[in-house]
Amino acid sequence: xxxxxxxxxxxxxxxxxxxxxxxxxxxxxxxxxxxxxxxxxxxxxxxxxxxxxxxxxxxxxxxxxxxxxxxxxxxxxxxxxxxxxxxxxxxxxxxxxxxxxxxxxxxxxxxxxxxxxxxxxxxxxxxxxxxxxxxxxxxxxxxxxxxxxxxxxxxxxxxxxxxxxxxxxxxxxxxxxxxxxxxxxxxxxxxxxxxxxxxxxxxxxxxxxxxxxxxxxxxxxxxxxxxxxxxxxxxxxxxxxxxxxxxxxxxxxxxxxxxxxxxxxxxxxxxxxxxxxxxxxxxxxxxxxxxxxxxxxxxxxxxxxxxxxxxxxxxxxxxxxxxxxxxxxxxxxxxxxxxxxxxxxxxxxxxxxxxxxxxxxxxxxxxxxxxxxxxxxxxxxxxxxx
Numbered sequence: 001x002x003x004x005x006x007x008x009x010x011x012x013x014x015x016x017x018x019x020x021x022x023x024x025x026x027x028x029x030x031x032x033x034x035x036x037x038x039x040x041x042x043x044x045x046x047x048x049x050x051x052x053x054x055x056x057x058x059x060x061x062x063x064x065x066x067x068x069x070x071x072x073x074x075x076x077x078x079x080x081x082x083x084x085x086x087x088x089x090x091x092x093x094x095x096x097x098x099x100x101x102x103x104x105x106x107x108x109x110x111x112x113x114x115x116x117x118x119x120x121x122x123x124x125x126x127x128x129x130x131x132x133x134x135x136x137x138x139x140x141x142x143x144x145x146x147x148x149x150x151x152x153x154x155x156x157x158x159x160x161x162x163x164x165x166x167x168x169x170x171x172x173x174x175x176x177x178x179x180x181x182x183x184x185x186x187x188x189x190x191x192x193x194x195x196x197x198x199x200x201x202x203x204x205x206x207x208x209x210x211x212x213x214x215x216x217x218x219x220x221x222x223x224x225x226x227x228x229x230x231x232x233x234x235x236x237x238x239x240x241x242x243x244x245x246x247x248x249x250x251x252x253x254x255x256x257x258x259x260x261x262x263x264x265x266x267x268x269x270x271x272x273x274x275x276x277x278x279x280x281x282x283x284x285x286x287x288x289x290x291x292x293x294x295x296x297x298x299x300x301x302x303x304x305x306x307x308x309x310x311x312x313x314x315x316x317x318x319x320x321x322x323x324x325x326x327x328x329x330x331x332x333x334x335x336x337x338x339x340x341x342x343x344x345x346x347x348x349x350x351x352x353x354x355x356x357x358x359x360x361x362x363x364x365x366x367x368x369x370x371x372x373x374x375x376x377x378x379x380x381x382x383x384x385x386x
Contacts, residue, residue, distance in 0.1 A: 001029045001030070001112075001113040001114060001383055002029070002030045002032065002110065002111070002112045002113050002114075003021075003024055003029050003030065003031055003032070003112055003113065003114045003115075003116060003383075004032040004033070004034060004051075004106070004107070004110065004112040004114070004115050004116070005017055005021050005031065005032070005033045005034070005048075005115075005116045005117075005118075005138075006033070006034040006035060006053060006054075006099070006103065006115065006116070006117050006118065006121055006124035007033075007035050007039075007117075007118035007120070007121050007124075007138075008035070008036075008054065008056065008057075008095065008118060008120050008121050009035050009036025009037075009038055009039060009054065009055075009056045010056060010057065011230075011298070012140060012141075012230070012296050012297055012298050013118050013120050013121070013140055014035055014039050014042075014118075015206045015207070015298055016118075016138070016139075016140045016180060016203065016206075016297070016298065017116065017118055017138050017140075018042075018046065018206045019204035019206060019375040020116070020138065020178070020201065020375045020378060020379060020382075021033065021046070021048060021116075022046055022375070023374075023375040023376045023378070023379035024379045024382075024383070025046070025047055025048060026376070026379075027379055027380070027383075029383070030049075031047075031048040031049065032048065032049045032051055032106075032110060032112060033048050033049065033050055033051065034050075034051040034052075034053035034054070034099075034102070034103060034106060034124070035050070035051075035053060035054065036052070036053070036054060036055070036056055037050075037052055040052075042208065051106055052102070053099055053102040053103055053106070053124075054095065054098055054099045054102060054121070054123065055094075055095065055098050057090060057095075060090045060091075060094045060095045060098075061074060061086065061090050062074070063090075063094045064086055064089035064090040064093070064094045065086055067089055067093070067094070068082075068085060068086060068089055070082060070086065084151060085151070087152075087317075088151045088152045088155050089155065091120060091122065091152060092122060092152045092153075092155035092156040092159060093155055093156075093159050095121070095122070095123060096121075096122045096123030096126055096156065096159050096160075097123065097159065098123065099121060099122075099123025099124050099126075099127065100123045100126050100127045100130070100163060103123065103124060103127040103128075104127055104130070104131070107127060107128065107131040107133060108131070111133075112133060113133075113134070114133070114134050114135070114136065114382070114383065115127075115128035115133050115134070115135040115136075116135070116136050116137075116138050116178075116382070117135055117136070117137055117138065117175075118137075118138050118140060119137050119138060119139045119140055119143075119171070119172075119177075120140065122156050122159075125137065125173060125175065126156075126159070126160045126163055126165050129160075129165045129167075129173075130163055130164065130165050134385070135175050136172075136175050136176045136177075136178065136382055137171070137172040137173075137175045137176070137177045137178065138178045138180075138201075139177060139178060139179045139180050139181065139201075140180065140297050140298075141180075141181060141297030141300075141301075141318055141321070141322065142181050142185065142186060142187060142297070142318070142321050142322060142325060143171050143179075143181070143186065143187045143190035144187050144318075144321050153169070156173075170193060170194055170197070171190055171193075171194055172194060172197055174197075175197070176197050176198075176199055176382070177194055177197050177198050177199065178199050178201045178378065178382070179194075179198050179199065179200055179201060180201050180202070180203040180301065180372075181203075181301070182304065182365055182368045182369050182372070183200065183368070184329070184365065184368055185325045185326070185329060185365070199373075199378060199381065199382070200372045200373055201372065201373060201375065201378045202369060202370070202372035202373060202374050202375065203301040203302070203305060203369065203372075204305075204374075204375060205281060205282035205285065205298070205301070205302040205305065206282060207279075207280045207281045207282045207283075208278075208280065209280060210278070210279075210280045211280075212279065212280060212283055212284060212287075213254060213274055213276055213279060214274075215252050215254055215274045216254060216279075216284055216287050216288070220252065222250055222251050222252050222272070223249075223250075223251045223252070223289035223290065223353055224251065224252050224253075224254060224287065224288045224289055225246055225249075225251050225252070225253050225254070225288065225289065225290045225291075225292060225349065226254050226256070226279075226284060226285070226288040226290070226291045226292070226293075227239065227242055227243065227246065227253055227254065227255045227256070227292045227293070228255070228256040228258060228281075228291075228292075228293050228294070228299065229258060229260075229261070229293065229294045229313070229315070230258055230293065230294045230296045230298075230299060235261065235315070236257075236261050236262070236265040236266060238313060238315070238340075239255060239257070239261065239266060240266065240269070241340070241341065241342050241345070242292055242313065242342075242345050243255065243266075243269050243270075243273055244342035244345075245341070245342035245343065245344065245345025245346040245349065246273075246292070246345060246346065246349055247269070247270050247272065247273065248342075248346040249346060249349060249350055249353070251272070251289075251290075251349075251353070252272050252273075252274070253269075253272060253273045253274070254274050254276070254279065254284070254288070255269075255273065255274065255275045255276065256276055256277075256278060256279045256281070257275060257276065257277050257278075258277075258278070263275050263276065263277045281298075281299070281302060282302065285302045285303055285305075285306040285308060286306045286308075288306075288308055289308070289309075289353060290308065290309055290310070290311065290349060290352055290353055291303040291308050291309075291310045291311070292310075292311040292313065292345070292349065293310065293311075293312065293313065294312070294313060294314060294315050294319050295312045295313070295314040295315075295318075295319030295320065295321075295322045295323040295334075296317075296318075296319060296322070297318065297322060300322040300323075300326060301369075303362070304326070304331065304362060304365045304366060304369060305366055305369045305370075306366065307359065307362045307363040307365075307366035308359075308362055309331060309332050309352045309353075309358035309359055309362050310326060310331065310332035310333075310352075310362075311332060311333055311334070311335070311345070311348055311349055311352055312326070312327065312332060312333070312334040312335070313334075313335055313340060314334065314336065320336075323336075329361055329365070330357060330358065330361040331358060331361040331362040331365060332352065332358060332362070333348045333351070333352060333358075335348060
């Protein structure tokens with residue numbers, strides 16, 4: 001079969017799809033992957049064909065702001081209501097229109113037998129349905145019942161109608177839905193409404209290959225804490241504050257600055273702090289004792305899969321959702337707003353390292369994830385008619 005995957009360009013939307021795509025490739029299928037050019041080298045290295053498609057939120061969010069008549073500056077202060085409207089307009093109107101425009105000629109020329117669309121890339125779903133090509137949704141995180149989901153469904157229905165596509169209800173809009181979130185943490189409404197279409201899929205961490213820093217190799221005399229703010233919400237100030245708190249403990253700290261923070265800004269942090277621009281996170285997570293991070297879906301799921309307690313410092317998007325559900329389950333803690341500070345980080349991290357209950361909960365969820373069907377198992381199922 002010829003199968004076309006399509007995701008938004010952002011790492012948290014792109015990486016989760018790669019394990020299944022690779023499994024389908026290994027089964028002899030031809031894989032096309034439509035996304036932004038930043039991901040094309042990775043796609044090529046995996047033996048798949050990259051196709052340029054779509055725009056990122058760096059373009060989509062300001063465009064949505066201009067449509068709404070609000071300040072397009074990404075750093076502008078917004079009310080919760082305005083923020084929801086902005087996100088909904090970007091994800092359910094601006095981005096989908098561009099993906100439909102880019103994918104329509106590709107679908108006509110390449111005629112794939114199946115389209116796998118990342119759940120944030122609603123334009124790929126509309127393009128597939130408009131072309132009459134079978135499609136399947138691939139989740140990247142938890143499905144909630146908040147204002148974004150409710151308003152987003154209404155807007156995407158209108159957007160699709162403008163392209164002559166009538167969408168049924170449900171998160172997958174009538175398509176089967178590959179769900180990489182453990183059932184015990186997934187949204188209960190989604191589980192009830194999509195029970196017949198939901199296909200569990202084990203989340204498998206993916207990162208570009210590379211060597212681990214020396215601090216993560218070999219035997220250690222102190223716990224190792226991994227600190228990252230991901231690829232899109234990096235802040236040197238937040239990282240410095242977190243390091244200041246962690247440095248009060250007898251631990252080694254490994255910081256991944258990420259692409260949005262210059263690692264050169266993070267100097268003079270002490271002998272027990274190692275700063276890297278990037279680390280192979282999939283290899284690192286099973287080696288650490290605590291993960292302190294922003295709450296992105298990829299880092300959250302990777303840490304859960306490794307059975308590691310988490311300290312969440314959410315900054316935006318769906319990070320508050322992941323932080324909340326893991327904290328409520330007992331697998332971690334979160335520091336929000338004014339509660340965040342060096343002393344609070346030190347106190348909370350010490351508790352997460354010392355009290356066994358957090359690791360026990362994380363281990364239980366790791367066991368649940370291990371029991372989910374692997375990408376290789378699911379690859380044989382998705383090519384069969386729904």
